[in-house]
């Protein structure tokens with residue numbers, strides 16, 4: 001049986017949960033999962049894998065795309081070409097996957113949200129989840145994939161009674177790109193992860209001048225103000241208020257999303273909120289798929305009317 | 314510092330309805346306005362700031378039809394010195410072809426550079442492949458999701474790259490290299506219509522993309538389009554604003570977050 005070569009998503013010695021999606025994909029596609037890991041202490045359930053390949057390198061060099069291609073050369077030399085090299089559509093996957101594909105000059109499909117085994121079709125979001133493309137490879141040869149976190153883990157079904165372990169070593173190193181260290185975000189004044197009620201504003205807010213009125217609304221409703229990435233990028237609110245994959249993951253009792261389209265990176269940060277109310281003027285905004293309550297309308301008018309009611313007029 | 318920035322003209326879809334035509338044959342994009350890809354705008358700004366500080370020049374390159382010249386004019390108005398259009402009337406859906414075409418072009422025309430900047434991804438197809446694939450073809454070091462450039466020396470750069478949950482890593486990377494730029498790294502400057510008009514007078518160079526397509530064929534194809542799978546769906550609140558607001562307040566009370 002051909003195999004899927006899974007490049008483990010690891011960071012600071014943690015084996016990330018999104019690796020389960022890589023296993024789920026292999027089970028769905030009917031290929032043996034071979035896991036590729038750096039050396040170190042990682043908690044993994046080895047019965048999920050046919051083979052565990054330990055690259056003789058520390059985590060930070062393992063995550064370096066320039067070194068990864070040499071590790072992969074060794075793996076391919078030993079086990080022949082895989083059916084696919086599979087990674088998470090995460091910060092490391094987004095960096096390693098295209099470089100690997102370019103190095104081996106093979107096709108690549110990124111951020112895959114679903115797969116149809118019979119037709120060999122990958123489902124991939126375009127235009128921030130407004131439409132999905134059904135993507136097929138022109139030729140059936142080895143390729144690189146990145147998978148959207150949470151999309152495949154439910155397909156896990158196979159267990160292996162015996163998992164063999166092998167060491168991969170003897171690959172070339174490089175100093176052309178070196179990891180220097182991690183930087184944590186600065187200490188925060190407001191912790192949006194602790195709030196019960198978040199009012200979150202997105203690009204739909206339009207102008208900086210509108211922000212104080214949302215701050216006032218939050219104050220009057222005793223909510224905490226958070227935002228999607230574009231609002232933070234424009235420096236209209238501090239970074240600590242960003243909800244999403246590269247910001248904070250929140251789980252409040254109520255998440256009131258105003259003028260947020262519902263791009264996947266945002267959804268990942270708030271989808272587990274107990275109650276999601278979304279306000280958007282576009283009836284097709286993807287966020288409505290995740291909301292419990294939907295209001296199709298202008299966020300500013302909703303805000304103004306809420307303020308009027310709260311002020312008792 | 315000689316910086317190449319790849320920029321893409323994309324359709325702005327955030328606020329528009331996207332209709333799929335026929336039995337999933339294509340997406341009707343005919344009414345959508347065009348703009349520069351958000352991520353590329355940050356890349357361009359970073360390039361302009363860098364040469365303003367260190368000297369050198371920025372060259373903007375785009376692959377697209379004639380209309381894509383629009384993003385070159387915009388790039389020139391922002392501070393790029395040159396604008397190159399790799400003209401290709403048909404849309405290239407495959408990111409591998411786009412990167413390979415760029416590679417063929419840069420090598421065949423012997424375009425000189427110290428650094429190539431691209432956006433992390435394009436708003437339309439969200440592949441996020443171009444920069445990394447091109448870097449590998451050029452055998453150059455690559456860093457993606459760059460959210461800060463701390464230092465440029467003649468032979469290396471120190472950059473910050475964004476990870477998950479507010480974490481970043483610092484990376485030292487040899488120059489020449491390819492960096493893909495994340496939004497929020499800077500505040501892109503405002504470009505006025507006047508500025509773009511003035512920039513229109515600067516000569517842009519047009520190359521026929523077909524000249525660099527030898528041996529390249531698409532590795533993937535889009536066979537169909539569909540809407541994302543529909544979930545249960547939300548309860549729609551009133552379209553009357555006053556009623557909707559009262560409904561919101563009721564929900565907040567019910568959930569115990571507001572009295």
Ligand SMILES: Cc1cc2nc3c(=O)[nH]c(=O)nc-3n(C[C@H](O)[C@H](O)[C@H](O)COP(=O)(O)OP(=O)(O)OC[C@H]3O[C@@H](n4cnc5c(N)ncnc54)[C@H](O)[C@@H]3O)c2cc1C
Pocket residue numbers: 128201202203204205227228229230231242243244245246247248258259260261262263264265266269279280281282285297298299300327328329433434458
């Ligand atoms: C690696 C990576 C990491 C990322 N991390 C994050 C992250 O942590 N958090 C995050 O949020 N994003 C993140 N993003 C960006 C993400 O892909 C989207 O670009 C972003 O979430 C879009 O934000 P938005 O919904 O506010 O804006 P848009 O997508 O532009 O949507 C604006 C919405 O506002 C609506 N609107 C406009 N005017 C009004 C009005 N007057 N009233 C009501 N509605 C209105 C529009 O219909 C539209 O739906 C990341 C991207 C990448 C590539």
